Amino acid sequence: MSLNQIAAAAGQFVTKGRVLDMQEYGSGNVHDTFLVTVGRATKGHAHPTGDSPEVSRFILQRLNTRVFRQPETVMANMRTVTEHVRQRLESHPPSIGPRFELPRVLLTREGGDHWIDPGGSFWRALSFIGAARTFDAIQDPGRAREVGYALGRFHHLVSDLPPDRLADTLPGFHHTPVYLRHYDEVRAAGGHRPSAAVDYVIKFISSRRTWAAVLEDAKAQGHLRVRVIHGDPKVNNVMLDAATGQAVSIIDLDTVKPGLVHYDLGDCLRSACNPLGEETENWEGVRFDPDLCRAMLRDYLSQARGFLTGSDYHYFYDAIRLIAFELGLRFFTDYLEGNVYFKARHPEHNLARALVQFKLTESIESQAESIHSIIGDLR
Ligand code: GN1
Ligand code: MG
Numbered sequence: 001m002s003l004n005q006i007a008a009a010a011g012q013f014v015t016k017g018r019v020l021d022m023q024e025y026g027s028g029n030v031h032d033t034f035l036v037t038v039g040r041a042t043k044g045h046a047h048p049t050g051d052s053p054e055v056s057r058f059i060l061q062r063l064n065t066r067v068f069r070q071p072e073t074v075m076a077n078m079r080t081v082t083e084h085v086r087q088r089l090e091s092h093p094p095s096i097g098p099r100f101e102l103p104r105v106l107l108t109r110e111g112g113d114h115w116i117d118p119g120g121s122f123w124r125a126l127s128f129i130g131a132a133r134t135f136d137a138i139q140d141p142g143r144a145r146e147v148g149y150a151l152g153r154f155h156h157l158v159s160d161l162p163p164d165r166l167a168d169t170l171p172g173f174h175h176t177p178v179y180l181r182h183y184d185e186v187r188a189a190g191g192h193r194p195s196a197a198v199d200y201v202i203k204f205i206s207s208r209r210t211w212a213a214v215l216e217d218a219k220a221q222g223h224l225r226v227r228v229i230h231g232d233p234k235v236n237n238v239m240l241d242a243a244t245g246q247a248v249s250i251i252d253l254d255t256v257k258p259g260l261v262h263y264d265l266g267d268c269l270r271s272a273c274n275p276l277g278e279e280t281e282n283w284e285g286v287r288f289d290p291d292l293c294r295a296m297l298r299d300y301l302s303q304a305r306g307f308l309t310g311s312d313y314h315y316f317y318d319a320i321r322l323i324a325f326e327l328g329l330r331f332f333t334d335y336l337e338g339n340v341y342f343k344a345r346h347p348e349h350n351l352a353r354a355l356v357q358f359k360l361t362e363s364i365e366s367q368a369e370s371i372h373s374i375i376g377d378l379r
Pocket of ligand 2 (some may be wrong): 232
């Protein structure tokens, strides 16, 4: 992608001033993301913690339309959720809690929520949450609490939004049996190089196949209900205030849709309780940290307890185990397919990522009893 292409897209979302700077931003595996700095009146310099009156910043993204095939619907969902949350937050005086906001969808000069460039790329812009930062991995229970709080606050804020107000933009997302079917097809097509790691992974998956439908079965049997979910609440999608460390936002709202809160809880816990992080090369050292789990879950429940049912709690442990397993399966399938979904820095990258998630799954399984008692203590 050329600098001119990015600049042309950025320009669509600037009504006053001019673009001073564009930097690649964040560590997403799907879209291309840039931080754009705009000078308003005179030439200014970015303030270290926020923006000076002359300078503002926003997030510019080129959507991966191979993954999100209906990007207009993604934007419609995002606007429904952010507008709903904005109204709910405004109906309470700000004095009752710490700052919390969701990114706003920014409009083009023509008033649209996206711009399609001459080459067909789909661009959108979002407000930048200033004076805050994200972490790819955490080791400190204080941070885990904030991450749990952010997810709980989000779930609470959307708990009165009927799920049918949102479209399903990614059918099959987090339906583990669907990923297994796709894995079988890819394996049947053959062509991958055998290795000890590949062997280990194939056995690992095969011995967990029958359990992998646990959440979908519970949903089909009416034990779990569909709600509005975030879809991708991994640890580095939570923003913590740079000064106080308090959670101020949960970002990356492409996957907001109807689903099970268990997908979210599982995804948040599998990422927040892996102190080495999902990109570590030391996959053999990966473990699930129960202290981080307790801290995260405690503050999640401080926000979410009100809408959860007994049956919801019953499936928490399976959710944690399943979403780690499922992500391993997704990474491994993508490796076998030649890295067509997740951006990979080298040909074995998605295999390495899969090993991390399977090691994490193993660690979760070996601590099943303690995780069950953490859930029991906190509910
Ligand atoms: C993808 O692009 P990013 O990093 O926000 C993926 C998530 C995975 C995550 C693993 C739409 O999210 O489901 O958990 O990678 N998003 C999609 O890092 O598939
Ligand atoms: Mg995402």
